[in-house]
Amino acid sequence: MTFDETKTGNERSGTLNWMSPEQYLTPNLVTRKSDVWSFGMTVWEVLCNDxxxxxxxxxxxxxxxxxxxxxxxxxxxxxxxxxxxxxxITMCWQVDPADRPFAADIVKYLKKHYGSELRL
Structure with a gap:
């Protein structure tokens, strides 16, 4: 990835491959739910090494x-x-930001499924 692939300033904020749908539709709209989308992409990246x-x-x-x-x-x-x-991951990729989990819900979910293996 090059610096050119990362957008900042008045045009758009974010790294294209990890940006949520709403960030493409409304530049500079970065919310916690946008971050949840990006978190899902990051987990996929680590899981797939891609x-x-x-x-x-x-x-x-x-x-x-x-x-x-x-x-x-x-x-x-x-x-x-x-x-x-x-x-x-698929929960984080919901098109409607309101349908994505909150960060606290993600932590609860991970603890539920990976309990003792999870260190936060």
Whole structure:
């Protein structure tokens, strides 16, 4: 990723591959729910060791997310132990920000499914 792929200033704020749909529709609209979307992308990145939308150009990413409702794919060989994590990722990727979990809910969810393994 280059510095050019990160947008700041009056135009738009965020890193294109991790930005929520509402950030494309309303530049500079960054809310806690936008951060939850980005958190889901980051968890996917770590889980898959890949960059979301890496094969898309900067003008294709917003179209894929907003118009085509595309999301990164679930790993083919996901361990059953990680299924709750995939569910959490998809919860974070809800189009309507109101349907995404709050950060506190994410922590509760992770503690519920990964309890003793989780260190926050």
């Amino acid at each position: 960059i979301p939308y890496k094969d898309y150009g900067p003008y294709e990413i917003p179209e894929a997310i907003v118009s085509d409702d595309e999301r990164p794919r679930k790993p083919k060989e996901l361990s059953p132990h990680l299924e709750p994590l995939w569910t959490l």
